[in-house]
Amino acid sequence: MLSELVHKRKRGEFLVGAAIGSGAIARAAERGDADFTLVLNAGRIRIMGAPSVACMMPLQNTNDMVFNLALHEVLPLTNRPVFLGLTAMNPNDDLDGLVDSARRSGCAGIINFPTVAHFPEATRAALETAGLGFSRELDLLRRARARSLVTIAHVTTLEQARLAALSGVEIVCFVYGWNAGGATGPASRHDLIEAAAIGTELRRTVTRVAPNCMIMLEGGPIEDAADLLQVLQHSKVDGYIGGSTIDRLPVETAVTNQTLLFKDAARSLARLRSGGARLLARARKVGLAGHSKSLMTLMERAEAAARGSLPITITGEAGSGRFRVANAIGTMRQPGRSAIEHLMVSELTPVQLTRTLFGHARQGNSRELLSEDNMIVVLRDLKDLPRRLQKRLVYYFDQGIYTPVGARGRRTGKAMMVFETSDSLKSLVDEGHLMPELARHLEVNELHVPPLRARPEDLDASLELALEELGASSEQIRFSAAAMRRIRLHVWSGNLTELRLFAGRLLAQNPGGAVSEQDVITLLGHSAKGFGRSGRTEREIILDALWRHGFHRGRTAEFLNISRKTLFNKIRAYGILEP
The missing domain is CATH 3.20.20.70 (Aldolase class I)
Structure with a gap:
């Protein structure tokens, strides 16, 4: 042997x-x-x-x-x-x-x-x-x-x-x-x-x-x-x-996912019979595929919020589909008649943002989005919303009226406002990014988009849709059973964004034919890059430098602009090479 x-x-x-x-x-x-x-x-x-x-x-x-x-x-x-x-x-x-x-x-x-x-x-x-x-x-x-x-x-x-x-x-x-x-x-x-x-x-x-x-x-x-x-x-x-x-990790994942699939089969039938097919079809049109209970609940709440006039807040991890939920609300508000305007708060100055929303009395070409019928205004990056604009919004939500910049008369707002953020409202308030008065308005209609790992029964449909959006058909790409198991075992920390990147690389490297487990392992190794946390300690920086230079201490020290002796002392101090 x-x-x-x-x-x-x-x-x-x-x-x-x-x-x-x-x-x-x-x-x-x-x-x-x-x-x-x-x-x-x-x-x-x-x-x-x-x-x-x-x-x-x-x-x-x-x-x-x-x-x-x-x-x-x-x-x-x-x-x-x-x-x-x-x-x-x-x-x-x-x-x-x-x-x-x-x-x-x-x-x-x-x-x-x-x-x-x-x-x-x-x-x-x-x-x-x-x-x-x-x-x-x-x-x-x-x-x-x-x-x-x-x-x-x-x-x-x-x-x-x-x-x-x-x-x-x-x-x-x-x-x-x-x-x-x-x-x-x-x-x-x-x-x-x-x-x-x-x-x-x-x-x-x-x-x-x-x-x-x-x-x-x-x-x-x-x-x-x-x-x-x-x-x-x-x-x-x-x-x-x-x-x-x-044994343990694959069994835990496989049994959990398989049980969810069996449980969800009956739930899917019930939702389809109760009109859920309409909502799920609408979700699919904006890029949210599946039939899980969490997705169905999200779409039901989104539809209910779209019927009202209160502001809507969409929270969720990066890449989870907040943008797509906002688009779904646009189709629910006034099908075929609503317009939707996405504004990146971080890309506009406070003045530009204020004038775009509220208008300017002396500039006839300013948009004044709040005055437009059937308009849905989506403010992205809630964390970067200027404090002065937050005060204006609090007054608008309290009174239902606003005053354009440089004007005296007040106007009644007609547009619906939707806010997007990857942070919870509570954390934004605790960290001083959001006024508590504004948060009270935004938490009334808060829609949380679950991460992809929280709805594993939607993974297959989400991957199929991602391939379709990139121009491929389910007949064109054929996954082996082992490849699909590997896909289902992946954490997908980057959510739908990571899934779409994975699908794009898959089509680039294998535009047609069978996909093996090894293909998936290789591609997932690439797609997972860039979805980690930021902010590193000195120990993490040294570890990363060692990694990049094949743990060659001389090249690592030169890269870090420190002496070999200093690097050696830091390695010992942080216990990097000690088990």
């Missing part, structure tokens, strides 16, 4: 191991071309609904659980090599007896798991003194290797990796911590840039003492293939072991 893995590595193949807790997941991993399977008590506990970290608790005999799972579920169902996760923390266990049982089971090798490596340093030291620490786990691995079993060392620090490599293990698997993400995953201790930096140091540490030892990564911030790709761009390792990323 070891020779097979070594041969794959020499051919340049990237190895993937699946740490699982049921026969069904093992069989699915084999169909996905996993190179080997690991039977761990953490996998079984995840299947039971608890987080992976619960595997460290004394719930039952860990080794008995693993042997039972391997013998009765995994080994009979998979042809891939199987590793058993055996712990050496039980002082009553005979290590030779454990290894002999592993050999008799027919497994290919063992891994030290659960491991003291996940305990705090003080706890690890106390267990080491008691003879139950990491040294005992290395002893277990030595005994297994002496009986021709392949060994994987599960480590969480560079020092543990060095000791494991010195002991002669064939594979060192560095674990960044328990997997983040999903319903039960904890927050990660590392981000992706740190993960790549640690991977680089890991390789240096291991290859110094054991040049032929294989190196694999697991856990922490790596939640999907796109995350792994980012780490691999600057960290040369031989493979990856997925636990939660292969």
Whole structure:
């Protein structure tokens, strides 16, 4: 088995191991071309609904659980090599007896798991003194290797990796911590840039003492293939072991989305029968596709608000479709008769904005939008609305009348006003961008556009519409089942904007034909750029510079305009390369 893995590595193949807790997941991993399977008590506990970290608790005999799972579920169902996760923390266990049982089971090798490596340093030291620490786990691995079993060392620090490599293990698997993400995953201790930096140091540490030892990564911030790709761009390792990323996270997402789809099937029928088809068709015309409950509720509230005369506020994340909701309101107000005018507050001076809305007595060519029949005025970037104009609007909403600039007579407004913002009204007030008096008027008809991830049942229809808007048909682009699963697993933090960019790149690179999962992974890696947060600490700036320069300290120091010594001190101070 070891020779097979070594041969794959020499051919340049990237190895993937699946740490699982049921026969069904093992069989699915084999169909996905996993190179080997690991039977761990953490996998079984995840299947039971608890987080992976619960595997460290004394719930039952860990080794008995693993042997039972391997013998009765995994080994009979998979042809891939199987590793058993055996712990050496039980002082009553005979290590030779454990290894002999592993050999008799027919497994290919063992891994030290659960491991003291996940305990705090003080706890690890106390267990080491008691003879139950990491040294005992290395002893277990030595005994297994002496009986021709392949060994994987599960480590969480560079020092543990060095000791494991010195002991002669064939594979060192560095674990960044328990997997983040999903319903039960904890927050990660590392981000992706740190993960790549640690991977680089890991390789240096291991290859110094054991040049032929294989190196694999697991856990922490790596939640999907796109995350792994980012780490691999600057960290040369031989493979990856997925636990939660292969069973818990995909199962959570797939079951949640599939259940929503089944539940929504009946809801869709009811909404269609009650006249919802008309609203959803109208939504689709302005670029909002789907039939989810949240989209239907949004359109119902938008239609109700359009019938009145009170101002409307549309909130939602960037790219979620606020602009499209405003256009939908325009079609609902007076179909075929309403005009809609979008004004970017940040692109107009306060004077220009005031004169455009309220008019100017001495300039006959000024628009005076508030006086126009069937006019819908959309003010975008509410955060940038000048304070003086806010006062005018408060008076207008209070009294229903306004006075053009430079005039004496008052006029009654006829236009409907719509406001757009990516911030909540409360946050705008708290940060001093919005007068509380104006906020009270705007919160009456507040429409929140849900992000795309909050309505996953609309994703397929939204993608189809995005392709149609770009001139492609559903027959022209054919997604494989695996490609669609990957699309549904993506977070879509950029919402409809990111989805449209993804569709545009897809058409540019693959104007016709089948779309594979790898195509989607590559394109999503591009489409996700530019949708992160802004505002960075010095630590983040240094990490980014290291990333951009392949973690070459000399070029990074030159780029940052600091000395190599200063950069080295900052790296140590921020613990960038320390696990």
